[in-house]
Amino acid sequence: MSNYLAWQSDNFITIFIGLVLLEILILVILSLWKMFHNNETLKYEFITIIAHKYRTPLTQVKWLCENLLNSEKDEYKKESLRNINQSNDKLIKLTNSLIEITDSDRSATASYSFETVHLCDFVRLVAEPYKTLFHEKNIFFSVECVAEDIKVKIDKQRIEFVLQSLLENACTYTSPGKNVRVIVERSFRKGLVSVIDQGIGLSGGDLSRIFTKFFRSDSARRVDTEGFGISLFLSKAIMRRHKGKIQVSSDGPEKGAKFELILKVVK
């Protein structure tokens, strides 16, 4: 009888401890949920501040510059205004990236607007303005469409950002006299866009961290001090939301790099 009572008492203690642990677990989950919810609220507040408080003065500068450029006759002043406008556009782009980064870890694609495009046409269109940029730096630049009829469903604005980031990186980290090639091809049900450069390349360690938020390799920092280390992180997040992929390969430092975008082909 005393053994039975002891066994019952042990069971009671076990159940009691179990219940306490369960209650603690529920409290932890609730506080984590609350924390997550608060983070979401903070995120929206952050977007609100950035969107309105930053973009408004940037818009004022942009519109004032445009107004002045239309009426200014002095070529020297015009050039200065164009420079102000270009710097302002860089800030606008950076602000857009900050908003995108805030939004990047949400798994939902609610803010995405997908439409079907011809991959070759789209890549050519995005690459077109970069021809001048590469030419000015004396880099040989080409866009090759191996297969023409590749249709993909994308958020044009987002994939444009991804492509622009790859092209800007290729231009920044490739020396004059070298090549940068963009190849669009099809592999079974996938559309592939490769950006292949002969630039500074990546070490094994850099390859594993290249898509990490704010990561910049030492060699990248030496070539360009202005980079932020967010464009590839954002590109990965964008590709993930397209159920696609971005991958990189390099034979090592000073041996160039190949960035590859993989998108699902649609009918």
Added chain:
Amino acid sequence: METSQKKKVLWVEDDKLLGKILGEAIAVKGYELQLALTGREAITTLKDFTPDIIMVDLYLPGDMNGYDILERVTTDPRFKKTPTIILSNFGKTEHFGKEHPVAATRYLLKADVGISQILATLHELCPN
């Protein structure tokens, strides 16, 4: 062009400098512009001003935002065929607090477009 023949634009924008810069450009293009600083002011203006096109900012002071104005406008038979433009610094895909079902004819992000692009859109939807 006589005032009566001019196409009428109602623009709801609380930033006075932006209102001045673009407002002058709109007037130069021959439109008659009414600028409202708040949603309430816009609704009051609409009582005796019938615009041919309505442009709204989303983030406005007071108890009415741009979507509230669009909701009022799209349900008013007088403005059934009036084109609308959202001219905001909140991107189309950036959540404005919550998803909103009201849509405008065009959506322009202020920081991404120049005055010439806005005027071109205005002309496309409401040629004068």
